[in-house]
Amino acid sequence: MLEITQIKTPAYALLSYIIRDPLSTECIVIDPGSGINSHISTDSMNIKEVINTHLHPDHTMGNHFFAGKIPIRAHPGDSGFAMRAVHFALSTIFNTKIPPKVSFDLNDGDQIHIGNTSIKVLHTPGHSPGSICLYWPGNLICGDTIFVGNIGRTDIPGGSFSLLSESIRKILTLPSETRIWPGHYYMEKYTSTLTEESSFLKSIINNR
Numbered sequence: 001m002l003e004i005t006q007i008k009t010p011a012y013a014l015l016s017y018i019i020r021d022p023l024s025t026e027c028i029v030i031d032p033g034s035g036i037n038s039h040i041s042t043d044s045m046n047i048k049e050v051i052n053t054h055l056h057p058d059h060t061m062g063n064h065f066f067a068g069k070i071p072i073r074a075h076p077g078d079s080g081f082a083m084r085a086v087h088f089a090l091s092t093i094f095n096t097k098i099p100p101k102v103s104f105d106l107n108d109g110d111q112i113h114i115g116n117t118s119i120k121v122l123h124t125p126g127h128s129p130g131s132i133c134l135y136w137p138g139n140l141i142c143g144d145t146i147f148v149g150n151i152g153r154t155d156i157p158g159g160s161f162s163l164l165s166e167s168i169r170k171i172l173t174l175p176s177e178t179r180i181w182p183g184h185y186y187m188e189k190y191t192s193t194l195t196e197e198s199s200f201l202k203s204i205i206n207n208r
Helices: 081-095 161-171 194-206
Strands: 003-009 014-020 026-030 046-051 111-114 117-123 132-136 139-143 179-182
Touching: 014 179, 026 111, 046 111, 117 161, 161 194
Parallel strands: 026 046, 139 179
Antiparallel strands: 003 014, 014 026, 111 117, 117 132, 132 139
16 A cells, blocks of 8 residues: 655645655655655655656746656646746746756556556646646545645636546546545645545536
């Protein structure tokens, strides 16, 4: 069973994640925030890769800590010129650093292996063109697609409510007992289940 560690970045109410297999000690880091270096060691931890659920700078500010050491991966939907230009500009403002290279090679249905567990990539555009969620039985890392009691913004460059609605419908086909792990802890809400969130999510996508 994979271990899930949530890491808070209070300035943005951001939740980063370390997903670790206790037997193999392999792990992945998801959406590293600016203070990620105080929670990990690239020398002593068996980090396979860093995954950005999307390229907004609050979710990528810790990428520079892994540059040249660990592969950093994302979905090609966020690799277009406009999205990369926005990411570059905001990253240099927020982080005063040029963002490191990201490999845009994660596609819908791809499998990420940690130990004996396979994590499935789900392309869930809407908050951004390349937004993804990561699913394995019982758990879904949501990025900014859905939160506890809320959904991701679509009033930003690359956002689309119609695409987000389709992504939410896709998520709602997962087993209802699936636990969701969002990209932000707004209102101090850190996790929930699809059972608890399904009524709200259905009302959002059916009433707009």
